[in-house]
Amino acid sequence: MQAAILSIGDELVLGQTVDTNSAYLSAQLASRGIMTLLHQTVADDMQAMVDMIQYASERVELIIISGGLGPTDDDLTRQALAGAMGVELVMDNEQLPLIEAIFTRRGKPMPDRNKIQAYHPVGTTMITNTCGTAPGIIAKLNKATIYVTPGVPSEMKTMWDLSILPQIIKLAPSKRFIHTLKVNTFGRGESTIAEELGELFDRTRNPKVGTTVSKGIVSVRIRSEFETDAKAKTQLNQTVDAVKAKLGAIAYSTEDITIQEVLVQMLIDRKLTVATAESCTGGLIAKFLTDIPGSSSVVKGGWVTYANEMKVRELGVPQQMLMDHGAVSQPVALHMAKSAQEQANSDLAVSVTGIAGPGGGSDEKPVGTVWMGIADRKGATCRKFVFNGTRETIRDRTAKMACQMLRMRLLGEDDAAMTIG
């Protein structure tokens, strides 16, 4: 089975927005053994959309269209689909009350223009949108089954998972079985990891092992393809075990589990609490930890002591210490961690004080310099990192490292395992 993906919108063809939906959908299809023959990004132009839908429907068995289902006059996807099919639009009596209910929940009447979102071409069916007002559409044209989703990435992904993927799995039963797994690491560079993996990295190997990097996280991707489902799974698991053995404690999760999820779960399991004392990250570490549902049972809270007076007044850092060593220094990081732990009466605390840039660096303390303290009820330790990159990158890596350092402390592992920074 081959697929085409159509992304609709002037903002895409004008280059104002980069189309990320297509890459997501292609990857989803590829993992199910379905090859995407083409992506098409089409302007809010009726004739171009009709042409593209007709062309694709003659060429592939599966078409995914995202975007152009909004309530405004420039949203033309449902009209174009009707045009390509040579039918009229008709109102869906099930969807209209669902759309109205969304506005009712928001305490507002539904604007008249939103009524169009309940219309679909005659002979097609609608897909309920569980997180927005634009239902999807399922159609048949020539040799293709067509799924239309909203363009908002979160709505598209939810509709994909809940409603479209289960149907596609039925449409295209697979003959080769592919299982993949991603092992995530933080704290070492990609080339170091590639060297450590050694012969596992052989390009002709099956399961095949590769690495990708995203926002400082080096993920080892393992892809196992065999003629039976059982063999693909067994072989995958063997390679995963081999990879994990090589990587040690810096491997913190598989698939899409974040380092903050892993850390918060460890804290929940061990019934331990944590507090934060942040300067250069300005709340990002606390934000990371509280991203996780259920974190309220283990995150006591923290301090964003961005100004020096806040470090002195709220965390009792001695004025003299700031004058002698500067805010970005080992004694200040240690004091912040210890005060946070004591004042929050938490089991653990992490502190950071550093220079996120772009200004504020010096020869002695360049941009990216971060002192990080980890305290528990017994005492505090401290480590210096120097991260590369923009302000955003330095803050992100610092927050991830804070999670990894706390995790290492809980595991009783040496923080020397982290060689970046």
Add this chain to the structure above:
Amino acid sequence: MQAAILSIGDELVLGQTVDTNSAYLSAQLASRGIMTLLHQTVADDMQAMVDMIQYASERVELIIISGGLGPTDDDLTRQALAGAMGVELVMDNEQLPLIEAIFTRRGKPMPDRNKIQAYHPVGTTMITNTCGTAPGIIAKLNKATIYVTPGVPSEMKTMWDLSILPQIIKLAPSKRFIHTLKVNTFGRGESTIAEELGELFDRTRNPKVGTTVSKGIVSVRIRSEFETDAKAKTQLNQTVDAVKAKLGAIAYSTEDITIQEVLVQMLIDRKLTVATAESCTGGLIAKFLTDIPGSSSVVKGGWVTYANEMKVRELGVPQQMLMDHGAVSQPVALHMAKSAQEQANSDLAVSVTGIAGPGGGSDEKPVGTVWMGIADRKGATCRKFVFNGTRETIRDRTAKMACQMLRMRLLGEDDAAMTIG
């Protein structure tokens, strides 16, 4: 003149790489008055490429193809172009020595496979690649002039600037000038805004006005197309003014300027400081503000009082108040804001206490309920919001609303302007 952009490569259709060339090229063309009718991303599949080249050549006057000019067997663009034109490939005697010279400079002999890069369809001309081994190609087919560039973004951009853009400027004699601007708003829903814009939203209007939504931000996009550069600019500005007049204070910026950038800049300009007291956002508001370089002169810092004991101990919220009203309540939000302002000795403070979910909601206080306090040296005010969506969405919207509420306070505007939540 209308254009089509074809991006070639399995890595694009498999979703392993996001196609950024198309957005770049579209924006380049748009600024020269050329509308891109469609982007097509095509797999390394000979027939699909031939079809797409033929289709586009009948429909638009300009086709830009990027990718598939490499030396390996899966690079098929030159063959597909020859196929679409119904001609053979021929060697270019000028380009071959240039390709060989690149390898000589690298101290290596040219591999035999690279010879194919000097081939092009009969009747076409080649474009010298100043930073790689793949020359480009210029062809004519049906009504279209076709430019083929390498897929590597840096090589594509260099070839575009040096060789293709100068030709395109000559090609498009019927000069149309396009200027675009995006006006960003936060605080009202897309359909409300569309209704308020009224006749500005007419699809036949020039400048044309449309809306897009991304993470709660409703952006009004204005596109002005006229026969002279001056008229396109003047008309754009007039429509921008008309749009801003309709939207009022909820319009916080144009183009890609974030709400936190606007707020921090206002604070810097007015020499005012701010502090934060966060419960459900867990540091996200402080993170937002400190995202901005230079924020250290206006952001004093803040508290993440996630646990009730932190609210009591660090911000002096009375235990009795928590028992009487609960943590998510007007008096607690007011107290947090006032304490933060006083303890940080800042000009402004914002507090939030709410239920980010997924758990913790009740009939009286459903998930998404957020009390937000704004304090200055004179006193504090408070407002309740009920946001929709996931935990991540609720936290993000709350932090954006905190920025917008602070901004409204600085502007002396009524917060009733915000109707979402």
